[in-house]
Amino acid sequence: MCGIVGYVGDRDAGDVLVKGLKRLEYRGYDSAGVAILNGQMSIQKGKGKVVNLEKLIKVNGVKGNIGIGHTRWATHGEPNDVNSHPHLSESGKVAVVHNGIIENYGSLKKKLSDNGRTFKSQTDTEIIAQLIEEIYSKSKDISFEQAIRLTLKQIVGTYGLAIVNIEEPGKIYIARKGSPLLLGIGDNEMFIASDASPIVEYTNKVVYLDDGEMAVVDRSSYEVKTIEDVSLTKEVHELAISLDEIEKAGYPHFMLKEIFEQPKALADCLRGRINPKKGTVQLGGVADVMDQIVKANRIVIAACGTSWHSALVGEYLFEYLAKAPVEVEYASEFRYRDPLIGEGDVLLVISQSGETADTLAALREARERGALVLGICNVVGSTISRETDAGVFTHAGPEIGVASTKAFTAQVVVLTMMALELAMRKGTITKEKAKKYIKELDQIPGKVEQILKECDETTREMARLFTYAPNFLYLGRSYNFPVALEGALKLKEISYIHAEGYPAAEMKHGPIALIDEMMPVVVIAATDHTNDKMISNIEEVKARKGRIISIMNKENSDVEELSEFSISIPSTYDCFSPLLTVIPLQLLSYYIAVNRGCNVDQPRNLAKSVTVE
Numbered sequence: 001m002c003g004i005v006g007y008v009g010d011r012d013a014g015d016v017l018v019k020g021l022k023r024l025e026y027r028g029y030d031s032a033g034v035a036i037l038n039g040q041m042s043i044q045k046g047k048g049k050v051v052n053l054e055k056l057i058k059v060n061g062v063k064g065n066i067g068i069g070h071t072r073w074a075t076h077g078e079p080n081d082v083n084s085h086p087h088l089s090e091s092g093k094v095a096v097v098h099n100g101i102i103e104n105y106g107s108l109k110k111k112l113s114d115n116g117r118t119f120k121s122q123t124d125t126e127i128i129a130q131l132i133e134e135i136y137s138k139s140k141d142i143s144f145e146q147a148i149r150l151t152l153k154q155i156v157g158t159y160g161l162a163i164v165n166i167e168e169p170g171k172i173y174i175a176r177k178g179s180p181l182l183l184g185i186g187d188n189e190m191f192i193a194s195d196a197s198p199i200v201e202y203t204n205k206v207v208y209l210d211d212g213e214m215a216v217v218d219r220s221s222y223e224v225k226t227i228e229d230v231s232l233t234k235e236v237h238e239l240a241i242s243l244d245e246i247e248k249a250g251y252p253h254f255m256l257k258e259i260f261e262q263p264k265a266l267a268d269c270l271r272g273r274i275n276p277k278k279g280t281v282q283l284g285g286v287a288d289v290m291d292q293i294v295k296a297n298r299i300v301i302a303a304c305g306t307s308w309h310s311a312l313v314g315e316y317l318f319e320y321l322a323k324a325p326v327e328v329e330y331a332s333e334f335r336y337r338d339p340l341i342g343e344g345d346v347l348l349v350i351s352q353s354g355e356t357a358d359t360l361a362a363l364r365e366a367r368e369r370g371a372l373v374l375g376i377c378n379v380v381g382s383t384i385s386r387e388t389d390a391g392v393f394t395h396a397g398p399e400i401g402v403a404s405t406k407a408f409t410a411q412v413v414v415l416t417m418m419a420l421e422l423a424m425r426k427g428t429i430t431k432e433k434a435k436k437y438i439k440e441l442d443q444i445p446g447k448v449e450q451i452l453k454e455c456d457e458t459t460r461e462m463a464r465l466f467t468y469a470p471n472f473l474y475l476g477r478s479y480n481f482p483v484a485l486e487g488a489l490k491l492k493e494i495s496y497i498h499a500e501g502y503p504a505a506e507m508k509h510g511p512i513a514l515i516d517e518m519m520p521v522v523v524i525a526a527t528d529h530t531n532d533k534m535i536s537n538i539e540e541v542k543a544r545k546g547r548i549i550s551i552m553n554k555e556n557s558d559v560e561e562l563s564e565f566s567i568s569i570p571s572t573y574d575c576f577s578p579l580l581t582v583i584p585l586q587l588l589s590y591y592i593a594v595n596r597g598c599n600v601d602q603p604r605n606l607a608k609s610v611t612v613e
């Protein structure tokens, strides 16, 4: 969480930093600030979104060609003006922006206070600026770079850092441990950012910093070293994303754009990987380890949030198609449980951003214990994608809205392809059957498109009626139980309506007590083999006056008659139905949130990339 940008070159630093911070706002938006060097250290910062910062810079007429900026997701200290980054050293000569958490900040702060330093904020970050200055000012033989290095050795925790010093007005220092940072190489200008989105409009040449590395950057050069002072030659990567992909393209919100982009995102995800005519699947990223996956004792899938929901769908797919034993874990729980995983096992991590701290930690834990570690990521170049033994990119394109939509369906598509390839290798499905599945998978982007066309108006109407419902219940069975969880998560995260997802039969063990005439119950009744049971559950809800919204297979008059609203999806295999049933749920939550005046793309307290544990 938190976004960092930096710039040095001929452009107006304020402009570049503000533009960059806007692109990184999905990482946190509690406050924003910049430090611009222009003969002096100009700090502009304050509570709230980047637009406030933009006004501040304009009103105060701050100009300069080098600076660092930050958009914050608060960890230590409430979101207010004082706790906003950048933070300064006592003399005001050193400014720091930080993404991460300094765990030993309490003891360091005490030591620095005992030495007479006074602190302005409640943040952990301020100690970094103070400690650098303390070390630098106490010894004449130490360079500023060395002072940073010695500081980094004393701090425990995670950081992505950008640092400027008024005494070295052409340089930006950066360092990374646990929080992503990359460097964009321009023509006589350099860019720094937490991800590629602020950089892409200026250059496509980037260097990814790895953990334990730092760099000193000026307008025409950069030098990357380890924190132990060993010089490194880093590979320069070419960015594959374009500016168009990270703009709204006429949609009012990124979330809506991303929902409607799903037909394309899924087609991109499938492209070149399935051959419907031949009935084959080929996932290049895991081709070399496929034998190991086939022989694996078990497959553990670890993820967080929406990615965890796709993992649950994956469990059903792997077990049904490939008869492979699968367990799904919250990444955050997995690592602290002394997990029983080792040689012969596979850990598959799923992460849109590829930066989620808990997922990354699960990956490292499993790798240390000898497991083969695979990844499904959306962001190319992300830490998780670089640290896994092998993996598959979802190729869904940049996802900016905090609530994940197209990344979820693309993850499920990848899991489906993996399950099918595994099933064919293991011989758990026949060639003919596999061919039918692959043909159907090829049709899925078109079916998603059809749903988007057909259900947009109905979901708007439903949203109008239920905008002020205080609670929602989502019920699903089998493959669509994870979709019930995902539907409930989408609604609560962007509309702040309390919602719960439940396996339909479990409703009788608790949530049924909540049902009355005020309670909308979204029933995902599109899994043929459990439909009769689902109809009984609908009856149970209706008997208690609950209001039924159903997502059902086409021409299911039983479900339709029992529902106040129903949305039908085109027919498909049961095991592919989550790819279709989730679409109306995404739209429903979007329209409800818009009606309630919520900030859909940047819901309160959330961040898209959770880089703290």
Ligand code: G6P
Pocket: 304, 305, 306, 307, 350, 351, 352, 353, 354, 355, 356, 359, 402, 403, 404, 606, 607, 608, 609, 610
């Ligand atoms: C945050 C985001 C969610 C996302 C989750 C996991 O909570 O708001 O949308 O599903 O992190 O993120 P990842 O990038 O690992 O998929």
